[in-house]
Amino acid sequence: MTNIKLSEQERDNLIKELSIKAKDSNYINPELYTKYEVKRGLRDISGKGVLAGLTEVGEVHAYILDENELVPVPGRLSYRGIDIKEITEGFLKEGRYGFEETAYLLLCGTLPNKSVLEQFKELLSDAQSSKAEFARKTVLHIPSKDIMNVLGRGVLSLYSADQNADDISIENVLRQSIELIACVPLIAVYGYQAYVHQYLNKSLVLHSPQPELSIAENILHMLRPDSKYSKLEATLLDLSLVIHAEHGGGNNSTFTTHVVTSTGTDTYSAIAAAIGSLKGPRHGGANIKVRHMFKDIKENIKDWNDDEAIKNYLTKLLNKEAFDRSGLIYGVGHAVYSVSDPRAEILKSYAEELANEKHVEEEFNLYKKIEKLAPEVIEQHRKIYKGVCANVDFYSGFIYEMLDIPEELYTPIFAISRVAGWCAHRLEELTNAGKIVRPAFKSVAPKREYIPMENR
Known part of the structure; x- marks a missing residue:
């Protein structure tokens, strides 16, 4: 190591100088993407995506092919083959909350009957109760201004509390998926409360999740100091969770889930990677x-x-x-x-x-x-x-x-919902045991000779 000591100003100037070199050395002429027919963003100029995989979890339909021409049509979104409008109309007509049955549909492939849905809700409730204290301690220990970073760190911390964290059998990953769907809302809301307390100097108010409440209701219950909300408010938040839960395999965070899962890594690492993807303002923000x-x-x-x-x-x-x-x-x-x-x-x-x-x-x-x-x-x-x-x-x-939801939780609520879709795609990737995802990149760097130090 060098013994040279840089002042703060010298350090800043050096970083600025090096950043210019880094930018110049990493620039690629945009014309080369056309020359080598690289589909930037894995989409062609018409908007049609490059086919990179197959899925039964969700489908996004926005055009039809007519004599080799893409013809735009009203958009459709389906979960496990069922139109999202039919799903939402179904539970809303019956006056029920729908996120829990949507999560079951995505994970298990079918709509649950009444008794199965109640059992599934019990699994979610048990997971919330058993992990609530762990989530509180994890979040309060290191508060952050960015709740998406809290989510990523919180999900990774769950690894240490899992005796079978690296087991990627379908049974174990399904168990982990259910626990994540239940626990991520806790981490998000507690993370926000910790932020408010630490950075805004407001009182720390923590409510425990209530087993009789839906996930949407519990979010509002835990978020608001008085725990009060209207039926319409809870219904609309639940609806938001349902429509954000899945969007096909090609969106950036879900594709990230497939890519990371294909390496054989653990569930917490895969979902944390997806959270990092969703944080980006071009995606979840x-x-x-x-x-x-x-x-x-x-x-x-x-x-x-x-x-x-x-x-x-x-x-x-x-x-x-x-x-x-x-x-x-x-x-x-x-x-x-x-x-x-x-x-x-x-x-x-x-x-x-x-x-x-x-x-x-x-x-x-x-x-x-x-x-x-x-x-x-x-x-x-x-x-x-x-x-x-x-x-x-x-x-x-x-x-x-x-809904009086603070802006700091806008993207985390997206993540709370999308965990169900990510976990469904992870299960699909593991079930089919595909190859590690590794697309090709062509080097366009000119060939150069190594120059000895004294000649540079």
């Missing part, structure tokens, strides 16, 4: 961007009924003249859906009811207006290869705000 964008819209447009004023603002967004100057209208557009996102449609129908209950009808109408106008503006100012529509992130952040 998009609804936060939507909320921030709408805050800016409300501050800059006086008349929310003025279509021209709204169009002008949306144009400024596209031209990088407004909000974060990214050139994006957040919540509009999707890698797969182009005509409609079924998840957004489901949330929208119930968001209006909650908006009425919370007396924010005007803001909901602004959402509807922008949902209608944004695709028109995008079509006028962008060269697009398929249509664009509002995606699930467009309404989910608005719903979470109406």
Whole structure:
């Protein structure tokens, strides 16, 4: 090791200098991706994905093939072959919460009857009760400003409490999956309470989960100091958990689950990797961007009924003249859906009811207006290869705000839900014992000779 001592300023200057070299040495000419027919993002220019696997867990359907042409159609999402709209309509019509039966469907492949569902709920409740104290201690020991990092660390810490952590038999992984579905909500909510206490200097309020409550109800019960919530609030949070639980094998975090699982590693490592993927603002954090964008819209447009004023603002967004100057209208557009996102449609129908209950009808109408106008503006100012529509992130952040869920928990709630889908895909990957996932990368670096130190 060198004996040279750098001052803080010298260290900062050196890092800046090295970062310039790192950036220059890692740049790849974008034309080479076209030359070698590399599908960046594993999608071609039409939006069609590169086929990398097979699954029976979930299906995302957004187009049909007509004479070798991709024709966009209204989006459909199915879990184990059952349309998501039928699933949600089924339990809502009966006045039930649906996340638990959805988790069972994803893990086991069939809808449970009444007695089986009650037994499954008992498994979840037992897991919550037995792990609650461990989750509290784990989270309170090292609080963090970012709850997604709390989730990743919390899931990894569960490894140490598992006597069979490395057993990847289907029976053991199913047991671990059930425990994770039950415990991740605890880690998320307790992580938030620890953050509020440590960083915002507020009182630490911790409620234990109640065995008679659904997962959605327990989240609201544990999150709110008075534990009070309305039936509509719990219903809408439960609905959000259901529609976020699964989205096919190709989304980034689920694909990460398949990739990591294919190495033969343990369940906690695989799910922690998926959580790290979901944390990214291009994936799970998009609804936060939507909320921030709408805050800016409300501050800059006086008349929310003025279509021209709204169009002008949306144009400024596209031209990088407004909000974060990214050139994006957040919540509009999707890698797969182009005509409609079924998840957004489901949330929208119930968001209006909650908006009425919370007396924010005007803001909901602004959402509807922008949902209608944004695709028109995008079509006028962008060269697009398929249509664009509002995606699930467009309404989910608005719903979470109406539910008084803090922004720090927006993405963690996504993770709470998606654990069910990740675990289902992990079980599928292990059952079929496929090869380790290892796609090809072509090196485009020029050949160079090693230069001795004295000649550099």
